[in-house]
Amino acid sequence: MTTYITTPIYYVNSTPHIGHAYTTIIADTYSRFRRLCGDDVRFQTGTDEHGEKIVQAAEKEGIGPREYADRISAAFRDTWPLLDIAPDHFIRTTNPEHIKVVQDILQKVYDQGDIYFSSYSGHYCKGCERFLTEKELVDGKCPDHLTVPDEVSEQNYFFRMSKYQDWLINHIKDNPDYITPERYRNEVLSFLSEPLEDLCISRPCSRLTWGIPLPFDKNFVTYVWFDALINYLTGIGYPDGADFTKYWSVAEHIVAKDILKPHAIYWPTMIQAAGLPPYKKLHVHGYWNVDETKMSKSIGNVIRPGDLVEEYGADTVRYFLLREMSFGRDASFSKEAIFERRNSDLANDIGNLFSRALTMLAKYADAKVPQMDEASITEEDRALIAAIEKMLAEYTACMNGFEFHRALQSVWEVIGMLNRFIVTNAPWELAKEAANAGRLRTVLYFLAESLRILALVLRPVMPTAAAKMAAALGMEEALAKAVLPEAGRWGGMQSGTALHVGEALFPRLEKKAAAPAAPEKPKPQVKAEKKAEPATQDEDGLISFDYFGKVELRVAEIVAAEKIVKAEKLLKLTVNAPEERTLVAGIAKHYSPEELIGRKVIIVANLKPAKLMGIASQGMVLAAKEKDADGNERLVLSAVAANIAVGSRVA
């Protein structure tokens, strides 16, 4: 069998983040898995490099678009090896071969009458690089960029996408696996239930030159999708390369949900218009949030794959991403979560299993795989073999269905079973009595053989760790060539194989090492501010005395208080501390202004002033708040136990 798997080509307007890494890790894992099943696999990724945004970004840096694209494209290409990702081909839309293929296809589709020239006018947003519909505008502005779009009227070329709408609907309905998971298939069908508009596929050279010229009109360049999507054909040598005939009919694309429409609607109709058979499958995944919030440059919480690898290693990052996300749904990344997975799943479960099993094989079997004593095989042993067979079946089914989290879950069930197997059989006890030697050899053989199968199934997910496991089992070469399902059959481990007890597969990480993966560098001014401040708290949540000393607490007397109109919670207080200050306090629900006059309270005197409801608050009153069983809040102001001069420091 053959497999052709692709990631989208990544737009070079930003450098690789965890989302790019996820898509590409999926593709790499799947390609390694299909190879493990004996397939001839082609795995392609690359970069998308044309368009106005690239020109602008390049201008900002004072370089040409080509140079800019070269730089960012290299950033992508150089990131993948760090994650043990090994594509067979890295395509760039600026490659001459690609440009030629795009032009060939455009010409073909044009010649058959599926591309026509028409005028178009509308609201063009530079930020979006597209026309916005009347309804998308909010107060006449682009809702994303908050700018008034330009009124542009121009003539352009359009692809007759509508012509293929019915064909596409039928194709999706006839092939339930064409778009998966199902939720995205539904989304596409729902979108297709309305008439499709034709697709604008050009930009006049007067406005954009960084693109592929239309072969039938040199005054225009190709716009986005007719350029980018075709990479999937170029990369395998369309139209007459041997790889093209071999791989095209089995093409599987992986995309994140934001580019569902181009891949599920534009692309199939384009392929159809070009007279080619449709791709086989589209796999759509969700987004990675960071600490429950959306990842974005402006928030500054972008996670960089390179930083993660440095901190945890490629295997842990790959395992975490595959295990934590239910394919198709959104998931949340956090340093706590990856730290937890690393220590419990990798260090404690499988790492420790390997370590204890190999140590026992070394101690009680002279570091060689022992000969089993067939007579001593028990019911439990047979149950273990059955469980491994079941795991292999589930693992294979889930990997094929892109349910990586479930595939791993089933592997970890076996890992748990093996840890229990060791305890119930207690080889260290067996070793004490010579009479148990046969049983001991059997138990140890079972362990070695089970580890072999684990090394086998984990190879696609964690290539480096799996290779280390294989090496420890003295089967590096054999496992590198192994093919499922044959290699998964029980008994593949030869007695007498020499074992090599090496270092720990996944050393436990200590709390200190769980420091956050360096987030996106904050903007310069923010950075300067951050630098000036010392670390505010340690991992244990405690602050130092020095740090506490910076907080200036003082006794202050309330001399005046009034309600702030329009704010139901706020009171404006005037206090002597001893200088007169204005404070805004959120205590209106619990105290009336009158009862406050004359009270002595504790305030934070060196809090940065802030404006609340238009009033500058120069400090903050300390108060305690509690909630009773009914959810009612009670708030009590701080006070000093005896009379003391206003302005006294509290420490």
Place this chain on the structure above:
RNA sequence: GGCGAUGUAGCUCAGUUGGUUAGAGCAUACGGCUCAUAUCCGUAGUGUCCGGGGUUCAAGUCCCUGCAUCGCCA
């Protein structure tokens, strides 16, 4: 506004075509072991399966309705 998805233990999620006392991992508490990376094993749990109604001998699962969150479309 239309369509769709999701809502299950403190957290992250499994729960096949409706069928015994609703599960797993993590976290928590207690106990055990010593081969092992302070690891592993065992025990203990807690649930208005989002609310309300309905179908059925039987509903986490099917139907209706409401709420919340999210996505797509307008």
